[in-house]
Amino acid sequence: MTFTQYLWQEATPIFEKIRAHPFNQELRQGTLPTDAFTFYIYQDSLYLADFARALAVAGTRAATSQELLDFLQFAQNAILVERALHESYFDEYRISYTSGKAPGCFAYTNYLLAVSTLESYEVAVAALLPCFWIYKEIGDYIYAHQTTPNPYQNWISTYAGEEFGEAVRKVLGICDRLAEQASESTRQRMREAYLTSSRLEYLFWDSAYRREAWPV
Numbered sequence: 476m477t478f479t480q481y482l483w484q485e486a487t488p489i490f491e492k493i494r495a496h497p498f499n500q501e502l503r504q505g506t507l508p509t510d511a512f513t514f515y516i517y518q519d520s521l522y523l524a525d526f527a528r529a530l531a532v533a534g535t536r537a538a539t540s541q542e543l544l545d546f547l548q549f550a551q552n553a554i555l556v557e558r559a560l561h562e563s564y565f566d567e568y569r570i571s572y573t574s575g576k577a578p579g580c581f582a583y584t585n586y587l588l589a590v591s592t593l594e595s596y597e598v599a600v601a602a603l604l605p606c607f608w609i610y611k612e613i614g615d616y617i618y619a620h621q622t623t624p625n626p627y628q629n630w631i632s633t634y635a636g637e638e639f640g641e642a643v644r645k646v647l648g649i650c651d652r653l654a655e656q657a658s659e660s661t662r663q664r665m666r667e668a669y670l671t672s673s674r675l676e677y678l679f680w681d682s683a684y685r686r687e688a689w690p691v
């Protein structure tokens with residue numbers, strides 16, 4: 476079993492909860508209330524800016540120039556491809572939130588920025604992996620089981636698409652190679668980071684579904 480297969484096995488209960496979450500089920504059926512989707516898109520635009528920063532910072536610690544380039548490319552795509560998708564939704568739904576990060580987004584972005592800055596490269600890569608892999612698996616699942624026509628088709632097609640799939644395969648390859656060369660204690664920290672980000676992925680969707688606000 477590869478290290479990433481092991482990670483998938485360890486995080487399967489979290490993934491199943493993400494898949495079953497009403498946000499993703501209603502997105503799949505095209506019945507997700509528009510305000511839950513626009514809340515999500517606004518929060519995600521804030522998320523992607525910091526996700527791109529975390530990718531770029533992690534990349535500076537890669538051992539090879541090719542891997543540095545890969546991470547810079549991932550960061551660029553987070554801004555140019557994913558944010559472009561969001562901006563089309565900003566126009567379509569006339570999104571004009573100014574509320575800033577909700578707690579779920581705040582927790583996730585701060586975690587990724589802290590790990591990519593303060594932790595080892597191996598642990599940073601493991602923390603960033605769910606941001607790719609879970610979205611790919613959710614995108615593929617929704618694409619295969621969606622109700623059509625679906626108002627959220629562009630979102631679904633982006634994450635089920637081949638371009639995103641190629642990026643996911645690259646990160647999986649990097650993570651497996653790093654784990655093979657890592658000590659057992661580093662592999663354990665990689666596992667913890669992978670689980671923490673997976674939990675934060677759940678919280679992010681849940682936050683949008685609840686239109687989460689700061690209690691004070």
Ligand SMILES: Cc1ncc(CN)c(N)n1
Nearest residue numbers: 519522557606607610679
């Ligand atoms: C919260 C979250 N996680 C992951 C992705 C996919 N890069 C995203 N757009 N948003």
